[in-house]
Amino acid sequence: MKNKLWRWLLIITVLLVLLVPKFFGKKEGSAAGNGKPGMQGPLPVQGMLIKSSALNNVVKTSGTLLADEQVELQAETNGKIVGLYFEEGARVSKGKLLLKINDAEWQAMLRKAESRLRLAEEMERRQKEMLKKEGISQTEYDQALNELNTAKADVAQAKEQIRKTEVIAPFDGVIGLKYISEGAYVTPNARIAGFHKIDRIKIEFSVPERYAAQVQSGQTIFFKTEGSETLREAKIYAVEPRIDELTRNLQLRAVCVNNGTLYPGAFVQVQVPLKEVSDAVMIPTEAVIPILKGQKVFLAKGDSVLEVKIKTGIRNDQFIQVTEGLKSGDTLITSALMQLKQGAKITLRSLK
Secondary structure (H helix, E strand, O other): HHHHHHHHHHHHHHHHHHHHHHHHHHHHHHHHOOOOOOOOOOOEEEEEEOOEEEOEEEEEEEEEEEEEEEEEEOOOOOOOEEEEOOOOOOEEEOOOOOOOOOOOOOHHHHHHHHHHHHHHHHHHHHHHHHHOOOOOOHHHHHHHHHHHHHHHHHHHHHHHHHOOEEEOOOOOEEEEEEEEOOOOOOOOOOOOOOEEEEEEEEEEEEEEEHHHHHHOOOEEEEEEEEOOOOOOOEEEEEEEEEEEOOOOOOEEEEEEEOOOOOOOOOOOEEEEEEOEEEEEEEEEHHHHHHEOOOEEEEEEEEOOOOOOEEEEEEOOOOEEEEEEEOOOOOOOEOOOHHOOOOOOOEEEEEOO
């Protein structure tokens, strides 16, 4: 009797284990997926109807300010500094003597060379008269002439060495900070001071190679310095005749008048106006997904997702231009991008 009871209890337990989960699972699946276990409904997304519009095509890039002219003042010879004739930050004119190195030795050599030159000139004059009277040979006269030319060369050499003991302003400009003092021994490699011409200032910048055909000398650009919202105007005066093979950028330089507030070496934000695009396609930057070879977006085609590769152009703070891949009338998906894939089912919650 007990064996039969245990047998029936075992059968009932097995049936409960098999039937109860199946019953509750079917009921739960019916509520979530319309009677089909495991099926999910379409993903709700937000969309944007693409429309073309006019675009003021402006390339935004960064640049660096350069002095109109700039050199590091250095001596051409060794020696002790006997005179400094400039103040840091002072404006000086072209040709002004800025530094003098002791030239006593070369001055003595110059006087000696000039004395020899006078003797050589007198000797050459006499030998020339003697040659006319056939009192000497041509060879003897040529020797006197050679000594004269040597004496002239010695004088020129001494004067050149004396010239090298002077540092002269190469153009009108402003002296920077000095790095030497009077009485110091200077060498040709020693840094004396920076020297800058900054009445005009240059702006060096670059643009991607796809815009190379749209920029040229004489074109107006705009720039602003860090900490300032004032846009300043400059004109392109030089274009590099080649594309940099590493960056694929074209380098340019522009110039403008310096009102005294622009400093060489400063970082600037540059705007380069290009031709207006009459039918540009602009989409939110957050809708663009980078991929291994380019970029892509998701479009809504009926109730399904369509993955489209695109090419982009001008970018601003919120939008980016699409040059290939999209057209007016397409519906761009702008939300739930990480959950989307080709062919996924969707429902448009809203359309802008």
